[in-house]
Amino acid sequence: MSTDADNRRGAGLMMASMAAFTINDVFVKAAATDLSLGQILLLRGVIAIAVLLLLARRFHALRRVPARDARLIALRCAAEIGAAYFFLTALLALPIANVTAILQSVPLTVTLCAALFLGEAVGWRRWSAIAAGFVGMxxxxxxxxxxxxxxSVYVLIAVGFVTLRDLVTRRMSVAVPSLLVTLSAAIAVTLFSVGLTAVQGWSPMTPRLSGLVLGSALFVTAGYFLSVAAMRVGDVGAVAPFRYTSLIWALVLGWAVFGEWPEPLTFAGAAIIVGAGVFTLRRGRAVRTQTRIPAGSGPRPR
Structure with a gap:
């Protein structure tokens, strides 16, 4: 059980992770005015793979895994490719805050799919939160x-792929190093971007564009590393709600860099999604705690 100090540290790491991911999105969106998405993903991927390889070697994460986990990693890589393509394609066409707000529904969709397909128990409170979240969407x-x-359709498809990715991750053995999973996903997306670049074409690089791509690679790598560290330091239920701070970064950076400001209905929808998501995460934590109560105490209401 994590201490309060661990949870505070985990919350700080999660907020830093969300800031890094959102800044990465800004770099990608800015670079996409002159570069194709495939070229950005390819260049960013090469840099990210180099950094992740060094980290994986440093933490001894390069190892063989059981065949079952290898299949799950392959499925997760496919989901990561779909999530990256559809999310970033939507990001280039929509305000960054809108796309970020819709993506915050992932904890709700993961809970929904875990109940429907994995047999996890979900009570009426979380079902109500899921319904409210979809109203927000x-x-x-x-x-x-x-x-x-x-x-708009693309960002919803991205939510589906991220949900699949997270569900698959939950089925992996705890012995599988997180860095190995992240490195595998980076390699898969980069290989996909080679084909995408062949279709979309290649543009000349300038110092400005090189800086944007380098910044994107460094921040997305930092985001993954910090998010893994956050979940390993504190309790999931205490740390995960701080992922919603990415919406604050998206609002501020979208306005400051691109002059984007969401409509009132978007704010209302985002508030509903965040509220429903935080409740679902908190409720899930409470239910997991209750299930550890010794037999004979009787079932607790959900």
Missing amino acids: LLITRPGTGDFTLA
Whole structure:
């Protein structure tokens, strides 16, 4: 059981991770005015792989894993490719805060799919939070209006891929090093970007573009490393809610860098998603604690 100091440290690491991921998104969005998505992913991937390889060697994460875990890693890599492509494609067309807000529904979709496909028990409180979260998604995407575009569909597809990725990760053995999983995903996305670049083309690099791509690679690598560290330091239920601080970064950076500011309905939808997500994470933590109560104490309400 983590101490309060561990949880505070984990919360700090998670907030730093979310800041790094959002800054990476800003670099990608800025570079995409002159470079194709495939080229950005390819260049960023090469740098990220080099950094992750050094870290994996440093922490002895390069090892053989059981066949079952190897299959799960392969499936997770496929989900990572889909998530990266659809999320970043949507990011280039939509305000960064809108895309970030919709992505915050992932804890809700993971809980939903875990109940439907993995047989995890979910009570009426979390079902209600999931329903509220989907209402929030509707307020942001507004299907049936002019604001609902192909990019809106892409970000919803990205949520599906991230959900699959997280569910697969939960099925892996605890003996599988997190750095190995992250490195495998980086290699898979980079290989995918080679084909994407062949279709989308290659543009000349300038010092400005090189700086943007380098910044993207460094911040996305830092984000992954910090998020892994955060989840290993504190309790999941105490640390995970701080992932929502990425929305604050998205609002500030979207306004400061791109002049984007969400509409009131987007703010309302984001608030609902964040509230529902935090409740779901907290409730899940409480339920897991209750299930560790000795037999004979009787079931607790969910």
